[in-house]
Amino acid sequence: MKSDTFETTLTQLVFEPLGMMSSSLAWGPQFEANVASPHENGKPIAKQRLAAANASGSLQTTAIDFGRFLIAALTGERLSDNTFRQWLEPVFHVPWATTEHLSLDPIKRDDEVAWGLGWGIEINRKSFFQWGWLDGTRAFVMGDPTEQSGAVLLTNSNTGLRLAPEVFEAVMPGAHPAIEWCKWNR
DSSP: TTOOOHHHHIIIIIIIITTTTBBBBOOGGGGGGOOOOOTTEEEEEOOOOOOOOTTTTTBOOOOOHHHHHHHHHHHTTSHHHHHHHTSSSSSEEETTTTSSOOSOOOEEEEEEEOOOSSSSSTTTTTTTEEEEEEEEEEEEEEEEEETTEEEEEEEEEEGGGHHHHHHHHHSSOOOOOHHHTTEEEE
16 A cells, blocks of 8 residues: 555545545546536635645545445444544644634633644534535534534535534534634635
8 A cells, every 4th residue: 555645545544445435635627527616705716626636635525425434434334433423533723713813922711712633623512523625615613422413514605614614503503613613704
């Protein structure tokens, strides 16, 4: 497996075993027939088609495929019990009320939101989340392993995540400090 690319490894370990057959880290012609056109204020935005795999920003997927990944994340599928526990443990509390912190000044940390191993963690709820965006698209996923509930929100607008508070309140009732921290409803 040493000579495999990141895409090949991810396909073998995640996409194929979970049945994520419409997912890839690199844009391919197979996505052209099933892509939503990004827009903003009624005007089209060019769809970004990243040809090279980038772990933090090039995932091409569908709601169904990402839902399969969410189900695996909720249950710990394909993970050892120890890895699953560690995956959802808070490691680093995020800066208070901001998703970015570039200053060296001391910062106040959020008591309710932290980063785990790849997931954001709502500490008191024990739920996890992640989001992403490229120009013209926004995505957010959240799951609660205790309740075995969650949702995937994929949008084709820079303002699409304004829907997140309502969507996740309907699926996972109660306050969501992660959504408040991300400030999509402001």
